[in-house]
Amino acid sequence: MQNKKNVTLLIIVAALGYFVDIYDLIVFNVVKKQSLQELGFTGDALKANEIFLFNLQMTGMLLGGLLWGIMGDKKGRVSVLFGSIFLYSLANILNAFVTDINQYAIMRFIAGIGLAGELGAGITLVAENMPKEKRGYGTMIIVTFGALGAVVAGMVGKTFGWQTTYIVGGGLGLTLLLMRAGAYESGMYQNLLHNSEIKRGNFFSLFKKWSLFLKYLACILIGLPIWFAIGVLINLSDRFALAHGLIEKIDIADSVMYAYLGLSVGDLASGLLSQYLKSRKKVIFVYLVLSVSLMFVYLFNTNVSVEYYKYMCFGIGFGTGYWALFVTIASEQFGTNIRSTVTNTVPNFVRGAVVPITLSFSSLSKTMGPINAAMWVGLCCLALAFLATLYIKDSFSKDLNYFEID
Template sequence: MTRFDFYQEESDMSGGASEPIQAIDREDEKPWWRIFNRTHWMIFVVASMAWMIDCMDQQIFNLARDPAVEFLVNKELTNIYAPYTTSVFLVGWAIGGLILGSLGDRYGRAKMLLVAILMYAVCTGLSAFAKGFWDFSFYRFITGLGVGGVFGLAVALVSDSVPDRSRAPALGMLQSLSALGNISAGLIGIGVGFLAIRQALPANLQAWQILFLIGGIPALFLAPLLLRINEPQKWVDAKKEGELKGIKFGSYANLLGHPVWRKHAWLGLVACGAGIIGLWGIGNFHPRIVRSIVDAHLAASNLTPEAIAAEKTYWGSVGLFLQNIGGFLGMLVLSKLARVKGRRIALGLALLLSFLTTVMVFRFMREIDQMYWMLPVMGFGQYSVFGVYAIYLPELFPTSLRGTGTSFCYNFGRLLAATAPFTIGQVTRSLGGNIEAFRTSGIAVSFILLLGIIVLPFLPETKGKPLPKD
């Protein structure tokens, strides 16, 4: 029995009304985390860790992608083949998110979250042992399947588990904490790069291989905790009621056949696809710009190719760390704005910031010193949209479709985002294949971010409203 139920029942027996009102008032004045019980905390922490480690895995791929392709293919073709591996990863991400999100609605969020974590942990580690471009791409595809399921399952698990008043701030914090996973990847990359510069890596292992091996470990320690989590009671009750009424959980036919949920799904997809393209199709390729800057600075040095590669790994990791410091602040600030001013205005501002800051870095960042302020500013803009997504998307769909709808918007958008690296690679090749061509193509593709702003007036404002029901 909750505290509210206890005081309400006591009031009914005694006939007095003053004590329940005081109790409810005191409860409403508490910060959102103070009304969590042990079960709420367990679910919130495990879901946040799952998404945090997932994000660390994503960023380790961004750091290791180019040197892996250089090693497995050759340096001259890296600018062409590296974007293809990102496209493969994003396609896997989209497919995995769509499948696991639907299965989470049908069979349970916690169960499917465990499956997703094991998939990306194992195949991240296997990426270190790739022998060529094709098996490397295969491992990235399977990793993408697992990575894609985590966000929709994690936010659905928290949405259906915590008190309503805590839902929006808890989801905003869950997304903001994901930046710690990104920052961890940057720190891991800095450490590996530092060891590579001093030629202290284990024998016969490249820096990119060590990054993938490290990336696969943390999720394996999280799996036992997920085994201890029960499915949310809200989902269990809704599932039983749905079975009596003949409601199919996790049904894409229901999602796309219902006039309201269909509208939310397609418009949410456009809004999400724009932000995802901004980060994954464009922004996460900034390590290539950083590497080109380092190349220019070391052009006159007498360093060996191995030493130059180590320097690039180090500075690429520094850039990732700086980007995600800004990203953490961006998600905190814009998720707070979403709670105070509304979801749509916060998302519109976030998409605009993502566009402006991405263009700034691709056009103007030319020196190492500029990294220290430009990359945090870009991270603030690019990641701010995800702080709003975490709050907004679960509020657009009912319990039977919450994981399905959230994953549809968030992960089907990956299929759109997967075209961006391919497009950038083709435009870069047509413009000469050099770093300036890459900068130009990145700026051109970044205009897609503005499309997400256009659809926002056609989506509902969900601030202050209860979660929708079937």
């Protein structure tokens, strides 16, 4: 009974942590235009700095995913929960007081590093502490509730100024630290500590065996369509509206809010369907087909309005609502001594992949326009995800109490 209460508390703490994490991750996309305008940017310079700052934040997440992942295997999962949230909360508070683009860039990079640790540590802890047949419920709750952080970020951003929106996010994170006192390491990790001969958090071990490397790469590729949708279709929805001839202005904060509301519902549905079918892969395939269908409707339906974009952003979010399954799959594919490293780096490498994705989109847009550019970049991401899902083994109810030996 006590263990059940501990697991429940762990899920609640991880879900709240991811809620704040998503708030602080998305807050830039909500307030970017207002904040950059107040710093004196307009026109093409504003658009260029939007992409520059967003890519810098994602680059920070690439580095942070590696740092926090290795730390989680070497020092413990709980230490990552504390360290990551403190760093990104502090960075977001300081972000409210920037006065030029260089300060803004530094804060987004530091925030990106901090944001990289929350999800992986929470998913790893829950996956290792819950029964193997039910851990999908735990990860589903974390991501479903956590995705609502973007909805709150959108609401706060529309109600208050950009400085206040950043301060609220940082304040929520620092408040959450008080709840982390009850977090504890998993029995699997404690067992790992008693095996001193087993190497922990050796990132390069993933590249020593061809089979491990391909499995690791496949885990990353599965998530590409999610961040293509967020980084291009949602974050740049105002550009697609303009290309469709819509005169009314699209509010990016609304696009983000509706997309993440759809993502939350989609993750709930995919998690429940996975438990019902007792399969992760089958559900991923369903969502990939749904994603490509919605992408074509979104890009090529010219009978559009502001309300249409809200509905489509919700639909795009729902169609890519397999983030919980994607991260759970990564956690289940590898042994305890490298699990934190994988579970932290995989989602953050996918988030970091938004840099080449957006750069490819921007480059192709110059010659073929935003609609066709988004279609070809999206199809590439979806094809890679489909092939990667075919490659991996279904890990539903897999026993996770094992080590990866060099």
